Structures are given as C-alpha cells and as structure tokens.
Amino acid sequence: MIKNALSAALAVVLGAGVAFAGNTPAPKNSEVYIIWPKDGQVIHGGKFWLRMGNRGAGMAPAGVKKDNTGHHHLIIDAPLPPFDEEIPADKNHLHFGGGQTEVRIELPPGKHTLQLLMGDHEHVPHNPPLFSKRITVTVPK
C-alpha cells in the first residue's frame, strides 16, 4: 500500500518533471560549454568572437530534424528561459539557426552573463535540456 502510494507520488513527480523540457530527446553524454571567453574574463573594448563548444551532439540548422543534433542559442544577461517552449528570439537570446559555432559579439562596458542553451529543430530545448555553465565577463569602461 505504502509502496503503491510512493510509486504514484514518484510518477506524479516524474510526470511533472517531463513537462519542463521539450519532446526531443537529448543526445546521450553530450555537454554544451563556452570555449571562449572564460568565466571571469576581462574583455577590453567589448568586441570578441565567442566560441561555442559541444561534445557528444552535432549541429544542424534550424528546421532540420535529425537525431542527436540541435543548434546553439546564446543567452546574454538573462536567466534560462522555460524549457518546454520555444526559446525567445531577442537581443538577450541569440539564435544560431545556421548551425554556427562562433559569433562576433559586442558588449557595452560593465558586467555581463553569457550562457548557451541548445534548441531542437523547432528552437525548443531538448529533454533533458542541454545548457552550459553561466559565465560572467567584464568589459572595462
């Protein structure tokens, strides 16, 4: 009886958990990370090439549905968006639907946060979602 109640509770918890991610299974053993800049990097001038790193998964342009692929999204100065819907497209959420792995960025003076989040063919995060560590960079005045 207790066992059943526990599994029911577990099922509810797990069931709820699934709703917080998209429908596309994430590639196994994959990891998304920012190759450059490093966490804490000071960037004079604020202009740089950001290198997007990905282990275990492949890049595919937006609209292309293929197992174990996705495309990068760069989140600037914003928290992670909801995982069960399309990643917003605005100045804080840059989409790389062309399958890019690098981007030229220009940031104003101050502290900024950068984080990568993979999206599937429809710009929705995978299940489980694949996102990098959030890093902070500083552009001196």
Add this chain to the structure above:
Amino acid sequence: MRVSLISALAGFVLALVPVTGEAPALAGDTPAPKDAYLYIGWPNDGEIVRNRRFRVWFGLRNFGIAPSGIKKKNTGHHHLIIDAPLPPLDEEIPADKNHLHFGAGQSEAIIELAPGKHTLQLIMGDHDHVPHNPPIISKKITITVR
C-alpha cells in the same frame, strides 16, 4: 609579319582563357562565401601534445554546420585530414584513417595518434562530402605527440 606575330600572340593569350575558365572545376558546385574562415582551434601549430588521445577543436567563422545529406545554404560539415595532403577539391573527400568525416555535425573530436610528428588540416565538405567553391580549408598544422 609583325601583325601576324601579334595575332599569334593574341591567339596564344586567347587560348589561355579557356584554361583559366576551367579553374572552377577544381572546386565543388556548392557556393561558399569568401569570408568563411576555417581553422583548428586546438592544438596550436607546433604544439607538443602529451597524451596520445586528445581533443581537436574545429573553428569556423561566417559559416555553419549541417549534418551530411542536408543541403542548406552556407553550411557544410567538417573533415579532418591527418598526415595527408589535400584531396582533389572537385570530388568527394575520401573516407579513411587519414580523412575523418564528421557527418553528424560535430564541432570537435577526440582522436588518438601514435607518438611522433603529425599534420592536421580541416576542410569543409558539402551535403555530398564535396568541397565548396571556393573550398574552405584551414591552415595545415604540425604537432608532435609524445
């Protein structure tokens, strides 16, 4: 006499034109932007690598990655050439131990090399594994595996 010499010369120059015209045959049919830039992010040229198994980063600017078989403008997939010269630029890149294909759209790879000197070079291939026009090729680097 002089006129015929000039016309002979002109004929010679004209004869060169078709030769120049054939130059595009040394690349595939898929166009690429002139500013597409391919490079090996790591290791660096001249690097001494202290582990036989190591990660190679594929650097690519102003261009995107698509898995093989996907035809989309301004995309392609990486090929890593190990200890070999560039293959012909107008046909499918060979697939063997000297020419590794990353048709799943990867942007880095772990490779294992025997101790000694090795050369590494990247070349993009289109949906059919044929280099673009103009071909997108990285600098060829030399590393030493200890």
